[in-house]
Amino acid sequence: MKLATWNVNSLKVRMPHLLAWLATAEVDIVCLQETKTPDDSFPAQELLDAGYRSHFAGQKTYNGVAILLRDGHVGPARDLVYALPGLEDPQKRLIAATVDDLRIVCGYFPNGQAVGSDKYAYKLEWLDALTQWLRGELAESASLALVGDFNIAPEDRDVHDPALWAGQVLCSAPERAAFRSLLGLGLVDAFRQFEQPERSYTWWDYRDLAFRRKMGLRIDHILLTPTLGGTCTACDIAVDLRRLERPSDHAPVVATFPQS
């Protein structure tokens, strides 16, 4: 069983890449962020034709999240949640579902723009609401995966130039503390359970040849409850998708498990 998360930066633009990837990657659960697609124009039929059932919470222009389920490989989605409970928020940044025995939470965490800005305050509020809500979810689910674009680089080794980014948004102490609070709920960072190449990142700026120069950040994550983490056999970044023509600025993260 493979579980993936990918910030597509516009589903409409990235559909060819997504469909080509789904055709070969054999991913069973795919969590998407920044679909930028209203629900009434979500390409559900096209994805169904490709073998995936869709659940989504979208809006025009900004944000938007989705969960794709590989038909015939994983069961139907239950107990769907389309917004972060406990927060009045018109922005579509969270979708959750239970599939077979797995609770899946897919989030597009706020970017925060700049430390000290209104958007930064909103990011910290959002993180706090998520943490509080997850406490209850974890009490009910032994197997839970929190995945998505966290917009947080948890440690300096997740940053191409820690000195340049020190204290900046995505790397600031309060954001990293919020990330550790999520781990403190009883979650493990699937990626760090395994030996990984140096300079492993999931996002690279479109500008400045950042990808070619390996100037990136690791801000997309898969966090797992401990037992689930114990069964995970690999966690990798699908860097090849960042090499394509007209790519997303993010690459997918994929966690592998024994047969479900």
Next chain:
DNA sequence: ATGGCCCGTAGAACGGGA
């Protein structure tokens, strides 16, 4: 060097991203 690039909404630049 505080921008470079990309996306959506526009139907020209601009906000937002990270």
